[in-house]
Amino acid sequence: MSNNLLSGGLTNGWMYWKALVIIRLGDNNLSGTIPPSISFLANLKILHLNNNNLFGEIPLSLKYCQNLQIFDVGGNKFSGSIPKWIGHNAKILQFRSNQISGNIPPEICQSESLIILDLAYNKISGLELIYEENVKFTRAIDLSNNDMSGIIPQEVFSLSELHSLNLSHNQFEGSVSKEIGKLNQLESLDLANNKFSGEIPRSLAQLSFLGTLNLSFNNFSRMIPLGTQLQGFDELSYIGNPELCGAPLPKNCSDKKDVKPIEENDTDxxxxxxxxxxxxxxxxxxxxxxxxxxxxxxxxxxxxxxxxxxxxxxxxxxxxxxxxxxxxx
Missing domain, CATH: 1.20.5 (Single alpha-helices involved in coiled-coils or other helix-helix interfaces)
Incomplete structure (x- = not known):
């Protein structure tokens, strides 16, 4: 029933449809809160409520939907924090464009089934550590346009199957670890509009599948590492870093000792x-x-x-x- 002109609130009679496995009510004009009776849907695997006018907190009663794998409430007006129980069996979690605040609970960061985590355009301020032994199958993480700060947790670089990482428009700072070169499946990396500083790690040039890169508007400095991978992007990927130099930027590096080609093994x-x-x-x-x-x-x-x-x-x-x-x- 998605992509219609449905309006009004969600019915509270879900207890009569216990056999439901999939609910798609996205892209309508629904309003109000998620009714507690939806917790009776023990077989529910997919719930799409995205792009409506729903509000309030994610109800605690949803924890009884223990088979829920895809939960999409993006594009609403939900507030409060992300429930700790929600990541147990979830494969796709989409909370984009709401008013969610607080920290990302460790239960989500430790979920072994999680493939896509989209929390962009909220008010999230903290990120728990992502432990190395878990979330090995995560493919995409989007935490852009939030209130997050600090450094990138080292555990992020253990996500060997990660294809897309977007941390743009936050308050992250410090240098980017050379461990980022371990993300050898990475296709898209966006760190724009943060406070990152120091040199761009040379290991970044070893990511052969990287097709999208945005490091603009940070405090990166010195020369962009040499290598066909990083020089293949246009200058828009690097603008807004006053102390950064070298191709593809028009600013030449005056310090020749910064010129150092990329090799397979780090000189360290x-x-x-x-x-x-x-x-x-x-x-x-x-x-x-x-x-x-x-x-x-x-x-x-x-x-x-x-x-x-x-x-x-x-x-x-x-x-x-x-x-x-x-x-x-």
Whole structure:
């Protein structure tokens, strides 16, 4: 019954239709609140109430719809916070364009079934950590146009199947971790209109499927990392970062030491290897040198053999020098 001109409130007689599995009432002119009787629909899997004039809080009674997998209430006037129970079996959660506030509950962040999370255009201010062992199958996260701040949680970069990430129009800050290069399935990344700073991570250029990129209007600085991936976007992807330079921006980088091509492996790993090698070599030389010295001064048999060896070398060198002198004498 979606895409009609239905108006008025939702009926409170849902208890008589317990066999319902799908409800689609989106894109109408419905108003009022979600009636509590909808909790009798234990078999309900899909509920579309998007693009209406519904308001109030998401009713607690909906927690009895334990088979609910797709819940779309975007484009309404719902307020309050996101219920903690709502993410247990959900695959698609869409709350876009409402007046939802508060934090994203950890129950949603820990949902193993979640594929799409769309909370854009609300008043959400906090994000709980997304644990590495969960949400491995999440494909899209849109948290744009909210009141979120702080840094991007490191756990986000463990979402190996993530295809789209939109954190634009918030108050996120700090640098973007090089761990973002682990999101090798990422096709769209939007971090525009935040307070991110520091260099654009070089690992971003290794995301071969990245087709949409927007880093505009932040505080990124220095040179855009070299690589066909990042230079393939136009300057609109980078404008609004006064300290950023390099192609495709018209501003050239005056500091040539910033020019550094992208390689498959980060140079940090090479530096760590060289440091470990030099340390190990030094320790090995130190141990060997003092081991010989201790043996010479403490073990008489070893000392006698050692000096006999040196005397034999001396005698051989003397004979070689004498023969050479006689040959040219």
């Amino acid at each position: 790993q090479e530096d760590e290897f060289l440091a470990s090698f030099y340390i190990a070599s030094g320790v090995g030389f130190f141990v060997a040198f003092w081991g010989v010295c201790i043996a010479i001064f403490c073990i008489s048999s070893f000392r006698n053999s050692y000096f006999r060896f040196l005397f034999s070398i001396r005698d051989k060198l003397y004979v070689m020098v004498a023969l050479t002198m006689n040959r040219f004498g």
